[in-house]
Amino acid sequence: MPLISRRHFIAALGSTAAVPFLGRAAFAAKDETQLTVDTRVIEVRGKAAKVYRLDTAQGKQGFNFDAGQSLRLSLTNRLSEPTLVHWHGQTPPTEQDGVPMLSQPELKPGESYSYDFKPRAGTHWMHSHVGLQEQKLLAAPMIVRSRADVAADEQEHVVLLHDFTFREPAEILAELKAGGGDHAAHSGGGMSGMGNMSGMDHSKMAMPAPDAGAMLNDITFDAFLANERTLDDPEVVKVEKGGRVRLRIINGAAATNMWVDLGGLEGEFIAVDGNEIEPVKEKVFPLGIAQRADIRVTLPGESGAWPILFRPEGLKQRTGIVLVAGDGTIAKIGAEGDMAPAVDLAMELRLRALKGLAPEPITRAEMVMLTGGDKDYVWGLNGKASMHDTLFTVRHGERIGIMMHNMTTMSHPMHLHGHHFQVVDINGQKVQGAMRDTLLVPPNAMVTIAFDADNPGNWAFHCHHLYHMNAGMMAAVAYVNAA
Structure with missing residues (x-):
């Protein structure tokens, strides 16, 4: 059993989280974790809202697990509608990936x-x-800690971010598809009407001017949540004077890219999407939809209170938590600040994987155009809107390159299931970048990723902006037998 450091003990005493996130799995590898999908009621700015929950038998949302164990769990649906859960960042066998129509059928009620x-x-x-x-909010953290994580003498704190609306999401999507909502004022500029472009010479295509008609947010949200709380009543995390804290931050927002702003503190970016990188020191870090950031912060040696803010791009709204050491005084934090800029790839250019792909050439390259976004709110890949159609096929053992070119005027966080990829080119600049499972592709950007085809099956490849995905920006990467 790992020893509990003094910092872990202090954190456990001082935590005031509204939701009991991340109970450590207190069971041996042979035991089975019970995970249940159900509903619950939370309060957002004084108003009740019925949302989903995904918790263990101990009543905790999400869980910790130690690497090296076999993850055995039973997922039960207590909703009155079908559901299914995807283990984002994990590489299970394809039949356990949690994607209807591609890996397994939906779980019916009961x-x-x-x-x-x-x-x-x-x-x-x-x-x-x-x-x-x-x-x-049918989402929860899933932290798998390595031996080094367990041995480290540092406090850990997990933050799950959400964009929140009191409206029914289906109503929002219907409004967008009908040409209404915030997207109604968008100038379009997409390529949804171009059909399948797989055989076209992309080098001769006219590209939209940089930032022409760009749109950062196409949905208005009622609040932004950090561990299900707003800045009206933020989570307060007790820390040790001079202590070291590892923040594990998950952007679980449906449609919002964000910035992590450490304010008066400086942090080290040490991992992205669960993969270690060469540390990068900064005060502000980008976090696209579905991406994760591990940031290590060392606190000053005196009492104090330090807000950690999460700022949605293109908005003044913000959310956050507060780190408090000793008898530090917590000041009121305004729910709005300066408008946050667009999340871009400047930081991505600086990231280097501690352990990247083995040095071997790409076997085959695929061009994928990110298309759509006109007033009909149809999005697609290579000019085609779909959900489960095969985008391209691969053979086991190949090294595949995917060059993505965003032909639309919105960013797209592109997620590949079942694999981790390395960023190898950003707008023509070769890099030995981070290992990821989700990469933000801004308007007009061209990025190339590489992955090893080492996990046979049918795997989803999609934009993680929830409304873009459900409006057609999703397809599959399918394995075929070797010739």
Whole structure:
């Protein structure tokens, strides 16, 4: 059993989280964790809201797990509608990936399904992959701690971010598709009407001017949440004077890219999407939809209170938590600040994987155009809107490159299931970048990722902006037998 450091003990005493996130899995590898999908009521700015919950038998949302164990759990659906959970960042067998139509059927009300696979270490999360359920908070952290994590003498704190609306998500999507909502004022500029472009010479295509008609947010939210709380009543995390804290931050927002702003503190970016990187020191860090950031912060040696703010791009609204040491005084924090800029790839250019892909050439490259976004709110890949159609096929053992070109005027956080990829080119600049499972592709950007085809099956490849995905920006990467 690992020793509990003094910092862990202080944190446990001082935590005031509204929701008991991340109970450590107190069971041996042979035991099975019970995970239940149900509903609950939370309060957002004094108003009650019925949302989903995804918790263990101990009543905790999400869980910690130690790497090296086999993850055995039983997922039970207590909703009155079908659901299914995807283990974001994990690489299970394809039939356990939690995507309807590609990996397994939806769980009907009252049904259960057992999972058994070896988890990858790192900061990950789990969320519904059925319709728009994720928008109603059907998500939870999934932290898998390595031996080094367990041995480290540092406090850890997990933050799950959400964009929140009191409206029904289905109504929002219907409004967008009808040409209404915030997208109604958007100038379009997408390429949804171009059909399948797989055989076209992309080098001769006319590209939209940089930032022409760009749009950062196409949905208005009622609040932004950090561990389900707003800055009206933020989570207060007790820390030790001069202590070291590892913040594991998950952007579980449905449609909002964010910035992590450490304010008066400086931090080290040490991992992205659960994969270690060469440390980068900064005060502000980008975090696209579905991405995760591990940031290590060393506190000053005196009492104090330090807000950690999460700022949605293109907005003045913000949310956050507060780190408090000793008898530090917590000042009132305004729910609005300066308008946050667009999340871009400047930081991505600086990231280097501690352990990247083995040095071997790409076997085959695929061009994927990110398309759509006109007033009809149809999005797609290579000019085609779909959900489960095969985008391209791969053979086991290949090294695949995907060059993505965003032809639309909105950013797209592109997520590949079942694999981790390395960023190898950003707008023509070769890099030995971070290992990720989700990469933000801004308007007009061209980025190339590479991955090893080492996990046979049918795998989803999609934009993680929930409304873009459900309006067609999703397809599959399918393995075929070797010739």
